[in-house]
Amino acid sequence: MHLMRWSNVCKDENMEVWKLEDTRPLIGHYKANGCGGMSRSQGSSLKRKRPDTNTASQPLLDAERVLYDLIRSKEDMGIWTRDMKRETNLPDNVVTKSLKALQVKKLIKEVVNIQSKGRKHYMAVEFEPSKELTGGAWYVEGNLDTEYIKILKKTCVRVLSKLKVATAEGISESINKTGLCATECSTQQIAEILRALVLDNEIMEVRSSGSGEFSSIPIGAVCYRCTNKGGLGGGGPTIGAMASIPCGVCPRITQCTPDGIISPKTCAYYTKWLDF
Amino acid sequence: MATQYGVQLAVHLISSHFGNLVAKVCDCLLRKGTLTLASVIRFTELPPQQVKSCILVLIQHNCVQAFAIQQEVGFGEAPRVVTQYMALFHNILHRMRFAKFLAIVSEELDKECEEILEGLLQHGRLTLEQILDRAKSNQSEGEPVVQDALRESFLKLVRAHFVERCPASEPFLAPPSEEETPARKRGAKSAKLVEEPQTIEQRAIAAAAPMDAKRFSVIINTGTDVDDSPNVTAGEKRKQDALELDKETGASCEKDVLWRANFEEFVRCLRHKACIANVKTRLDDGAAIVLSAMLEATRSEEKKVKTENSVPLSMDTIFEGVMKSEAGRSMTLERVRGSLIQLGCAPCVRGAAESYSVDLKNIIELAQNDEVESITLKRYGRDAYRIFRLLSKSCRLLETDKISDTTFVEKKDTAKILYQLWKDEYLQMEKLNLHGSRQSQFLLWKVTKDTLWGHVLNEMYHSALNLSLRVAYELEQEQEIIQLPREKRVGALGNRFERLRKVRILLESSLMKLDDAIMLFNDF
Numbered sequence: 001m002h003l004m005r006w007s008n009v010c011k012d013e014n015m016e017v018w019k020l021e022d023t024r025p026l027i028g029h030y031k032a033n034g035c036g037g038m039s040r041s042q043g044s045s046l047k048r049k050r051p052d053t054n055t056a057s058q059p060l061l062d063a064e065r066v067l068y069d070l071i072r073s074k075e076d077m078g079i080w081t082r083d084m085k086r087e088t089n090l091p092d093n094v095v096t097k098s099l100k101a102l103q104v105k106k107l108i109k110e111v112v113n114i115q116s117k118g119r120k121h122y123m124a125v126e127f128e129p130s131k132e133l134t135g136g137a138w139y140v141e142g143n144l145d146t147e148y149i150k151i152l153k154k155t156c157v158r159v160l161s162k163l164k165v166a167t168a169e170g171i172s173e174s175i176n177k178t179g180l181c182a183t184e185c186s187t188q189q190i191a192e193i194l195r196a197l198v199l200d201n202e203i204m205e206v207r208s209s210g211s212g213e214f215s216s217i218p219i220g221a222v223c224y225r226c227t228n229k230g231g232l233g234g235g236g237p238t239i240g241a242m243a244s245i246p247c248g249v250c251p252r253i254t255q256c257t258p259d260g261i262i263s264p265k266t267c268a269y270y271t272k273w274l275d276f
Numbered sequence: 277m278a279t280q281y282g283v284q285l286a287v288h289l290i291s292s293h294f295g296n297l298v299a300k301v302c303d304c305l306l307r308k309g310t311l312t313l314a315s316v317i318r319f320t321e322l323p324p325q326q327v328k329s330c331i332l333v334l335i336q337h338n339c340v341q342a343f344a345i346q347q348e349v350g351f352g353e354a355p356r357v358v359t360q361y362m363a364l365f366h367n368i369l370h371r372m373r374f375a376k377f378l379a380i381v382s383e384e385l386d387k388e389c390e391e392i393l394e395g396l397l398q399h400g401r402l403t404l405e406q407i408l409d410r411a412k413s414n415q416s417e418g419e420p421v422v423q424d425a426l427r428e429s430f431l432k433l434v435r436a437h438f439v440e441r442c443p444a445s446e447p448f449l450a451p452p453s454e455e456e457t458p459a460r461k462r463g464a465k466s467a468k469l470v471e472e473p474q475t476i477e478q479r480a481i482a483a484a485a486p487m488d489a490k491r492f493s494v495i496i497n498t499g500t501d502v503d504d505s506p507n508v509t510a511g512e513k514r515k516q517d518a519l520e521l522d523k524e525t526g527a528s529c530e531k532d533v534l535w536r537a538n539f540e541e542f543v544r545c546l547r548h549k550a551c552i553a554n555v556k557t558r559l560d561d562g563a564a565i566v567l568s569a570m571l572e573a574t575r576s577e578e579k580k581v582k583t584e585n586s587v588p589l590s591m592d593t594i595f596e597g598v599m600k601s602e603a604g605r606s607m608t609l610e611r612v613r614g615s616l617i618q619l620g621c622a623p624c625v626r627g628a629a630e631s632y633s634v635d636l637k638n639i640i641e642l643a644q645n646d647e648v649e650s651i652t653l654k655r656y657g658r659d660a661y662r663i664f665r666l667l668s669k670s671c672r673l674l675e676t677d678k679i680s681d682t683t684f685v686e687k688k689d690t691a692k693i694l695y696q697l698w699k700d701e702y703l704q705m706e707k708l709n710l711h712g713s714r715q716s717q718f719l720l721w722k723v724t725k726d727t728l729w730g731h732v733l734n735e736m737y738h739s740a741l742n743l744s745l746r747v748a749y750e751l752e753q754e755q756e757i758i759q760l761p762r763e764k765r766v767g768a769l770g771n772r773f774e775r776l777r778k779v780r781i782l783l784e785s786s787l788m789k790l791d792d793a794i795m796l797f798n799d800f
Binding site for chain 2: 098114136138143144146149192195196199200201209212227238239240241242243244245247248249251253256258263264265267270273274276
């Protein structure tokens with residue numbers, strides 16, 4: 001997937017001709033609707049009507065020009081307002097006013113920096129935030145895309161239940177071939193999901209012995225199978241002895257003493273537990 | 277491990293069984309360590325005769341071991357020998373699980389054996405004569421006690437190693453300086469190979485224990501030597517001669533031999549059960565059947581309870597053992613092989629034959645991990661569970677962001693969870709400061725199992741104590757209801773009685789399940 005960078009080639013009173021000038025690799029998460037409705041075709045010229053607000057041709061004030069050039073130069077990393085102020089030495093109120101103007105003129109946009117969500121971070125509109133800013137494929141608008149991760153996890157478990165035992169590549173191929181997910185997932189992404197499922201104790205990691213159920217997998221290769229407790233039957237981990245009693249999960253265990261204010265005789269959790 | 281709540285639980289058990297005075301003496305020995313009688317009297321501030329009686333009760337019930345030691349004296353004075361007393365923490369805790377020991381004997385042997393064991397557990401230690409007398413006094417009318425049958429049941433218990441000779445009541449420990457000299461003479465290199473020096477308590481236990489050949493040896497009045505030791509054939513003639521010499525005194529000596537329940541064997545059985553149960557849940561029934569067969573075949577050959585690997589067995593012996601059980605009868609050789617692979621048994625070639633051994637230590641560790649992870653899940657939630665499992669598997673320091681990325685937990689939530697786990701002593705934390713273009717501080721996290729396991733065990737002791745105290749409290753609250761005759765327990769009173777019954781079942785079964793977990797961390 002490539003980043004498109006449009007530049008004005010020529011213009012007349014009624015039309016603008018835009019040509020794809022440059023491409024850059026894009027790191028980030030794409031959903032089915034792509035990025036802002038822009039075409040992904042490369043090297044083609046498009047004729048489109050001049051929009052009513054011709055942003056590129058609007059004159060920029062000096063401060064706006066300085067800030068805009070600085071922001072554009074940071075490409076997909078963008079820049080924090082404080083860093084802008086430091087690099088340009090412009091007064092605060094001038095920076096604030098200029099940034100607002102540039103946003104109205106649709107030349108820049110505010111983006112979330114996952115490393116520091118409280119800071120105002122700006123980027124030229126033609127760029128998509130880098131992985132360092134977005135957090136990677138699993139983040140959207142600065143937050144973890146929990147829904148997407150949940151769907152992928154369920155899909156992987158379903159596929160593994162059918163395959164019985166498989167490598168990350170095998171599972172990834174199966175998912176992409178059968179179109180179980182709206183977007184294509186890389187083996188790396190599937191491997192990350194599988195690692196999380198191992199931590200959830202829904203599946204376990206094993207090494208191929210090369211024989212029996214592992215016959216199609218090279219000896220020693222890392223592969224996965226559903227745990228007895230996991231799989232479509234549902235479950236996850238079994239409940240241990242401590243987790244089955246109030247004391248095992250009590251937030252006040254350190255303050256509890258045999259004859260204290262908090263004690264087994266006075267314990268509200270016990271009373272509830274023994275309320276037959 | 278006698279942690280703070282371990283001691284409290286032990287003292288509570290002694291108090292429930294023997295009263296507050298005995299509990300006070302026991303508490304003193306557990307908290308202060310090995311002491312002389314004079315020291316116990318001083319610390320407890322009880323009358324000397326009472327302290328002596330309490331110590332005798334504790335010795336009778338295998339909760340205290342006495343030993344004699346030479347005390348250092350001034351120049352010119354004759355050496356003095358003093359008696360010291362040490363509390364046996366593990367044996368005290370075993371009192372919680374007598375019902376489990378009885379169930380093992382009931383399952384493996386028979387009702388008569390179970391009754392003999394019950395007597396030994398009730399009284400701590402008995403001679404064979406006392407065992408027979410007890411059976412006579414317990415007999416119902418019309419059911420005469422057959423002495424020979426009783427002796428046979430007793431022998432079954434000894435042969436199965438469920439009953440053993442009591443240790444020496446007061447062994448003498450030679451001064452340590454005489455024993456250390458040979459080690460020093462061996463030099464620096466070989467000194468490194470010498471094991472960590474034993475504590476005085478470990479030396480006392482070792483000195484008190486009967487020799488292996490005698491431990492499970494029974495000489496009954498007919499003069500026949502029933503010996504379970506491995507070299508019985510070679511030693512038989514010598515023993516017969518010895519018996520002749522001791523004919524007059526021998527019978528009376530053997531009459532005075534005290535017997536007690538062999539806790540070690542019961543713990544071994546429970547360890548095996550725990551391994552089999554874990555394998556059944558984690559793998560499948562087939563693997564559990566194979567493991568069960570292997571452990572049953574080699575139980576008497578295990579040198580110590582916490583043995584790391586099962587005793588190696590050939591495929592033929594394993595298959596034979598599997599066939600003996602009803603569930604295993606339908607298993608093919610191929611299936612048994614498959615189960616051995618699942619169990620992680622790599623065949624090892626000894627001589628001409630392949631043999632297989634199971635890593636029991638690994639199974640126990642997996643079971644321990646399951647228990648702690650279960651607590652983490654219930655107490656802190658699923659995200660914390662994933663984070664804990666990541667750190668537990670990594671066995672190294674990991675940085676906050678790395679943890680967040682791998683576990684798919686939001687960065688700010690990850691930080692909160694890690695801090696909470698650290699505050700509750702589940703994790704260790706280290707700060708890393710990097711000085712570059714900008715100074716950054718990173719927080720690194722790690723699970724340290726030794727520390728965490730000790731902390732979890734202490735919480736388990738605390739919980740077990742709480743369960744016991746709550747049972748006692750509930751019974752106390754409903755004292756009147758319990759004493760009512762059945763016909764009067766109707767209506768509201770009947771409901772209260774029914775509630776009490778359910779409460780007791782829930783609390784006591786929870787305590788037994790928790791005790792399994794305590795054994796997992798303390799005894800296995």
